Amino acid sequence: MGEGSATSLLDMEQGKAVCAGCNCPIRDKFLLRVNGGLWHEACVRCTMCGCSLKNTCFLRDHKLYCKRDYVE
Template identity: 55%
Template structure:
């Protein structure tokens, strides 16, 4: 699990999921902080009160995926090595 990162399940079942499939409940879709695209995945990551696609959580310097922990400065994510630079 990523330290300081919360995974939210956006999966809905039954009748409440139909408007989502039809696109009529899209007034406030989660938008990825990394790529600025809507998040339609079942899971999203929350880092510093922002939503992210799992694949977008990567170091802003070396682009390595941040799978265990991440560091943040000026709204950018870093691996430990690049954060300490």
């Protein structure tokens, strides 16, 4: 999972937003912005255990982690 590039509001309105997690277009009604990248809600998951990161996430080397896996 890499860090996403900046996407203009016009690009988002035209459906050109690309998920930083899966690199697929985002056509969802809502976008999540994590560490400057745009994400599908379903793609915001811990790199180690795969759990969904709903409220908080931790970042190391451009990868997302849950708290438990981040501190290990």
